[in-house]
Amino acid sequence: MVITTDTHLSNGATTKAESWFAAAEYVPPDAIFALTAQYLKDPCPxxxxLGQGTYRDHTGKPWVLPSVRQAREQLLAQGLDHEYLPILGLRDFRERAAETALGSAIYSGREKLAICQSLSGTGALHLVGLLLKKCQRPLPKVYIPEPTWSNHHQVFRSLGFQCESFSYYDYERMRLDWDSYLSVLDGAEAGSIFIVHACAHNPTGCDPSKAQWREVGQIMKRRSLFLLFDAAYLGFNSGDLDEDAFAIRHFIGELKLEAAVCVSFAKNMGLYGERVGCVVMALNSHVIARNTQSTLEMLQRSEVSNPPAFGAKIASVVLGSEKQRRTWYTDLKTMSGRTREMRESLHDALIACGAPGTWDHLKQQSGMFGFLGLSPEVVTILREPSSSSHLRDAQFYSVYG
Ligand SMILES: Cc1ncc(COP(=O)(O)O)c(C=O)c1O
Structure with a gap:
């Protein structure tokens, strides 16, 4: 229906406008992308x-992974067409991606998996949200760690889920808020959904230990909670894929729990813009898996029809042979190693310049993010063009402390 509404002009005047979309509210730009826009405008050399989660090489430039470059060259040499992929995506890619995330032992029982290519990790989360919405009545509550990647709330709220944050990080002690984690697991209604970062928690770089994951698993199993793994950094965290997939494989392989795994190859292959991802549902029977996969196919059809082909073809080549995979494993070590070194250098530099407080938490973190624990005031000072003079400023240190 057409609605008449007041719209505000830039000169402060108000006018009447008629539109079907008069109810659309102005939504401020996404904070991370707005910061990048501000960064691009800033002339300071x-x-x-430090805001956007994209890897840079030692010159500060985007890095095309050698494994990806080789796969791309191979594909171009073979000649590419631009045909549609099937609705579920490129079969080779789906199978290789699922095997990569779950490991070959779990993957050997693939008749109990439903696998669907997705628009990277975000699209995978969205598809799983749609699937849960289709299969669960009433809608379960979705528990999301605080802090987290901001889109978790947005994706699940936009689908109509009630989202509840739980304290994940102890900002005082700069470590996992383990007591809170346990108590929220114990207190959540049976059937609730927990979104967890499979590794390299964004933004704290702080993950549960293996012993803690095992405890989480026991409680989730006992309390009938559903786990949705956001697996955006497999291999990027420690440089070792199997190590980074520990929690996924423990829950599915050892505890035999149903779970959703949202896999992204944006970070670990540097295929950010190609939107290469995958939903892997581990299910209790092959009939449920078949039905779930067909439901995913129907949902995908009504969302995007067919997922994009080029990035999936690249990832499929990278994952498809022992030789290509070995190159990728080296790339993962390069990226995770350099990130670790940078975090250590930052730690040493902060100690060397006498920055107040303790910084050991920086060395304990892993993954793409370094969570310094600075106050918003300090971050604002560092962001402003004149911040270099602030660094020598007594006022800076007083805010800092
Ligand atoms: C924790 C986490 N999950 C998912 C994503 C989704 O990334 P993409 O949609 O680019 O795969 C990101 C990206 O920053 C992330 O940090």
Whole structure:
């Protein structure tokens, strides 16, 4: 229906407008992308973008992984067409991606898996949300760690789920808020959904230990909670894929729990813009898996029809042979190793310049993010063009402390 509404002009005046979309509210730009826009506008030659989760090489430039470059060259040499992929995506890619995330032992029981290519990790989360919505009445509550990647709330709220944050990080002690984690698991209604980062928690870089994951698993099993793994950094965290997939494989392989795994190859293959991802549902029977996969196919059809082909073809080549995979494993070590070294250098530099407080938490973190624990005031000072003079400023240190 057409609605008449007041719209505000830039000169402060108000006018009447008629539109079907008069109810659309102005939504401020996404904070991370807005920061990147601010960064691009900033003429300072010393600027560094610390907001966006994209890997940079030692010159500060995007890095095309050698494994990806080789796969791309191979595909181009073979000649590419631009045909549609099937609705579920490229079969080779789906199978290789699922095997990569779950490991070959779990994957050997693939008749109990439902696998669907997705628009990267975000699209995978969205598809799983749609699937849960289709299969669960009433809608279960979705528990999301605080802090987290901001889109978790957005994706699940936009689908109509009630989202509840639980304290994940102890900001005082700069470590996992383990007591809170346990108590929320114990207190959540049976049938609730927990979104967890499979590894390399964004933004804290702080993951449960293996012993803690085992405890989480026991409680989830006992309390009939459903686990949705956001697996956006497999291999990027420690440089070792199997190590990073520990929690996924423990829950599915050892505890025999049903779970959703949202896999992204944006970070670990540097295929950010190609939107290469996958939903892997581990299910209790092959009939449920078949039905679930067909439901995913129907949902995908009504969302995007067919997922994009080029990135999936690249990932499929990278994952498809022992030789290509070995190159990728080396790339993962390069990225995770350099990130670790940078975090250590930052730690040493902060100690060397006498920055107040303790910084050991930086060395304990892993993955793409370094969570310094600075106050919003300090971050604002560092972001402003004149921040270099602030660094020598007594006022800076007083806010800092
Ligand atoms: C924790 C986490 N999950 C999912 C994503 C989704 O990334 P993409 O949709 O690019 O795969 C990101 C990206 O930053 C992330 O940090």
């Amino acid at each position: 010393l600027k560094v973008n």
